[in-house]
Amino acid sequence: MRFGTHLSARKIRRKLDASGPLDTGRAGVELLSRKLVFTPLFATLFERGYPPSIPRHRLLDESETFRPEPIDSSATDAAFDEDRFVTLVPGGRILAGSGAIFTGEGELVVESLSPSADRSAYTTIPLIDHLFRDGPRFVTDIFTGDVHSLRPADDSTGLLCPLIPRYRNYYHWTIETLPKLRLLDAFGDETGREPTLLVPADPPAWMRDSLRLLGGEDFPIRHAREPVYDADPTVVPSFAGTVTGAEHRWFKRQTSGLRGDADTDRSRRIYVSRAGARERRVHNDDAVLDALDDYGFEPYRLEELPVAEQVRLFAEAEAVVGPHGAGLSNIVYSDDVAVVELFGSNVKTNFARIAEAAGFEYHRLEGRQDGPDIEVDVSRLRETVEQIVD
Structure with missing residues (x-):
């Protein structure tokens, strides 16, 4: 367990600055x-x-199941369609805090929280959240x-x-939640039935905006x-544990109205900064x-840009460099981009x-772990960047 990352003095100071001593103390007790x-x-x-x-195999055997039609006849899309589906669970119960689904008999539908092969690792944290x-x-x-x-x-639908999202x-x-919209579209086209989406009660702006951009408001x-x-x-x-090639094309198609000439004019080179984050900042950011x-x-x-601007930025990018973090999720909106991801010891x-x-x-560049942050080897960064730019 990496307590140096979780409880470093630097991370605690940042939490104190952001939340004050009372909330920081509560958060520390909860974390431990x-x-x-x-x-x-x-x-x-x-266990x-x-x-x-x-689990998935029983869910598919015992529930009404629908699969999307292939986008094209490629082997990639055929494999995608084999792994993606929509099932109907009669008399289910949804836990609003995590999206976990239980059957009427009290069984957890693993697919609601986890890829079929990784039940414990994916479900532990969301269910612990329910405890708190x-x-x-x-x-x-x-x-x-x-x-x-x-x-x-009382008024369930x-x-x-x-x-x-689980988190x-x-x-x-x-990456895990929005791609479900494509499956629900396919389900509606095939069955003529329109599901109602249950979304968080107070979604942040980035959640509302991306839901709208990807067709959720339909x-x-x-x-x-x-x-x-x-x-x-x-x-x-x-459950989508990652994005497939077919889903990448879906992300681009759903945001085509924002892309403009991005497919022909991809010249931007982007550094994704985590200078405002609590962890995984680049310690030698000025040198980088x-x-x-x-x-x-x-x-x-x-975090300072609306989602639509992030989509346009990554659609126009030919190269992206950044520390591992949620901001790199935006590569789903890119087209033929080169990615350099920066790590400390936790790859x-x-x-x-x-x-x-x-x-x-894609290039992975490992640096030195510095508490909650990372220190980048600038000479190796230069060597890597020279491989991806003219």
């Missing part, structure tokens, strides 16, 4: 209890079969399968689909103001900026997989 107590406890419960669950949000009795009922003890909203984060919303929308919703049936799109300036890169703090493959699916040139 999550990491030291509840994560291992919940993992043990999962012992709690909560009872219905909804209380121990709520979570006890979940783990024992006693969903009938939960109190659903049939054919309801949760569009709620309230730009990455999980963009569906009826309800805001989740109660902890639990009944739906008969509940609509369950397959000086080096990238020599190659025509412009720095951007994406992840999220954006490498997206780049591979989209056919992008």
Whole structure:
């Protein structure tokens, strides 16, 4: 466990500056209890079969299932369609805080929170969140399968689909949640039935704007103001652990009105700055900026830009450099971009997989971990950038 990253003095100071001592203290106690107590406890419960669950193979065998028509006849799209689907769960219950779905018999529909092969790792944190949000009795009922003890909203809607990210984060919303809209479109075209989207009660601007840009407002929308919703049936799109080539084309097609001449004029070079973030800042940012300036890169703090501007920016980019973080999710709007992702010691493959699916040139540059931040080897950065720009 990387306590140097989670509890470094530098990160604590940033939290104090942003939230004050009281909220910082509460957050620290919660973080430690999550990491030291509840994560291992919940993992043990999962290993012992709690909560009872219905995995993908049973879901497909026992539920009414619809698959999207291929975009074209390519092998890539055929594989995509084999892995993407919409199922209907009769008498389902939706937990509004996480989007988790339970059957009427109290079984967790794994597909609502996790790829089929990674149940424990993906479901632990969202269900721990329910402990802090909804209380121990709520979570006890979940783990024992006693969903009938939960109190659903009285005015629940049939054919309801949760569009709620597991974590309230730009990455999980963009990469795991928004692609479900394509499946729901295909479901509506095939069946003539229109699901209602259950979205967070108080979505931030970036969530509202991206939902509109990707076609979410074409569906009826309800805001989740109660902890639990009944739906008969509940609509369950397959979980998207990453973006496929077909979904990348869908992102570009859905935002075509914003792209202008981006498909022919891709000349921008972007540095995604995390200077305002609490962690994974570049410690030697000034040196990195000086080096990238020599190659025509412009720095951007994406949290300061509306989603539409982020879409246009990445659509016009020929090269993107940035530390690992949610802002790189915007490569789904790019076309034939070269990506250089910066890491400390904690290397992840999220954006490498997206780049591979989209056919992008991708480079991983590992630096030195510096507490919650990273220090970039500027000479290696120059060497890498020279490979991707003229």
